[in-house]
Amino acid sequence: MAQYIMLRDDNAAMLSHRRGGTFRGPTAGIFGTEETLFPPPAPTIETRDLTPNDLRDASRDPSILSLARSMPTRLIEPEPLDDARDEDAVPAWGITSVGADTSPFDASGVRVAVLDTGIDADHAAFAGVTLTRADFSGSGLQDANGHGTHCAGTIFGRDVEGTRIGVATGVTDAVIGKVLADDGRGSSEMLFNAMRWVSGQENPARVISMSLGFDFPGFAERLVTENDYPVLLATSVALEGYRMNLRMFDALMSMIRRQADFNGGTLVVAAAGNESRRQISPDFEVSASVPAAAEGVVSVGALGQGDGGLTVAPFSNTNPVVSAPGVGIISARSGGGLRSLNGTSMATPHVAGVTALWWQALAQSGVPLTARAVEARLLATAITSGFAPGTDLMDRGQGLVQAPSAAMS
Known part of the structure; x- marks a missing residue:
């Protein structure tokens, strides 16, 4: 059983x-x-x-x-933690790179959702934001991990200690689903229940940000250690479970897309993953993981700053749809203050925030307001200039996402 x-x-x-x-x-x-x-x-x-x-x-x-x-899920953990030194981080460089600092839009009136480790609701970065929260992990609403707080801060956080951290600072309504416990672990039913909760509301979120993955290795290991499965059998069962969960995720995404005919829809943005190791070998590249690789999801790779321009972070998985700043990103620290982290987890909320800006821009332009229209603008306006020479197209996707400009107002 x-x-x-x-x-x-x-x-x-x-x-x-x-x-x-x-x-x-x-x-x-x-x-x-x-x-x-x-x-x-x-x-x-x-x-x-x-x-x-x-x-x-x-x-x-x-x-x-x-x-x-049911299979385990896990946090796409920041990589590498020991290189993300607060003193080396450049404040708001990601916000500037995506053009949010000069955009006339701030995502006012746009509802966003974050499915992660929860949020520090008392943090100064979220003052004035109505937070609708639900715990699917069984570990309580508060974010004792800090990952979800950091990601939420990048999407819609207010200035903290004179430092801008948020891309979409006009957001006043956010839905927070805690789908990972404080140790960064969860299970697929937690994620599916949260997606159903977010998309099924009368006022659905217009963008869902998630920085997590299905834990195939952890599933196989659990079958061996807890169920005494032989390694070969455990691998086979875990692989079939992985496939089944991908099909279920695709089915949920299909139902969300069908709702777009009635409520405009929701765009899902997910981290591509941090398993690549280009610092070891240029060929040590891992493709975008699930759920980022699922149909209809905007997967996100991470960028850093180099002497020759923007570079793909060595840990960033290849084949993302788009890319965004993900190295040395300063955002909210659970418990107060700020911290710097690296990861495709940090790039993803930049894209979620820019997506929220595009929802507002299209609402004011008279263009039919649907998730498909927003996604089309998001992809069409991504830029490929400013990258270091030799950057692989497969590593950066369509390019660096850009906020809507004054020309849209």
Whole structure:
């Protein structure tokens, strides 16, 4: 018996009426029976212990849209911690690089979400921001780890001690889902429940920022140490669990995209990961990890400053969609004050903040306001100038994201 996650459609009877991602039902009109469009029913997520027979029965249930074995998730930890010295960090260099300091937009009226280790709600960086919080990790709302607080500070933090840390300083409404415990560990059902919670609200967040990954090695190790699986079997089971969780993530993303026809949608931004080691060998590159590599997610690589221009951080995983500053990033420290960290985790909130600026810019421009339109602008305006010679296209993606300029106002 093992624990499984089920993505279930509460209104399975309507599945046969699904056409193009919407649901139609007969209503009485002045000219007889008419068809009315309804939003797709919100999914529900259940977690159960299933035997092999239970699993077979569940796979035949038409109301279950996706099924996955629960697997561990983990924080995409800042890398390398010992090189991120506060005294070497250049304040607000990331904000300047993405053009947020000169943009006429501040993301006022845009709701954002951070799925991470929680947030220090009492930090001065979040004064005046309404924080809607939920704990999916079982370790309490407060952020004893500090990672989520740092990421949130980069997205929408107010100035701290005279230092600007936030890209989208006009945000006054944020949704914080604690999906990783204070040790930086979690499980996939925590993430899926949080995504369902964020996207299913009456006023959904317009951008979701997440800097975490599915822990395939940790899953295999747990099967060996806790379940006495042989290594080969543990690897096989973990690989199948990884695939199932990727399919479930894709199913959730598909449902979020279908909601866009009714509420404008939500853009998901995720860290590509920190497993590459280019300082050891230029060929020591690891591709973007899941969930960043999932369909419909804007994955983010990390950039640093070099003598010849912007450089791809040696730890940054390759094949991101876009890139952003991720080395020596100063943001909020849980408990008060500021700290400097490195990582694609630090690059991701820069992109989330810029995405929030584009939501505001498009809202004021009269362009149809959807997640697809925002993503298109985000990618089209990314720049490839300013990079050090020889920078690999596969390492930087579409380029460095840019905030909307005064030309958009």
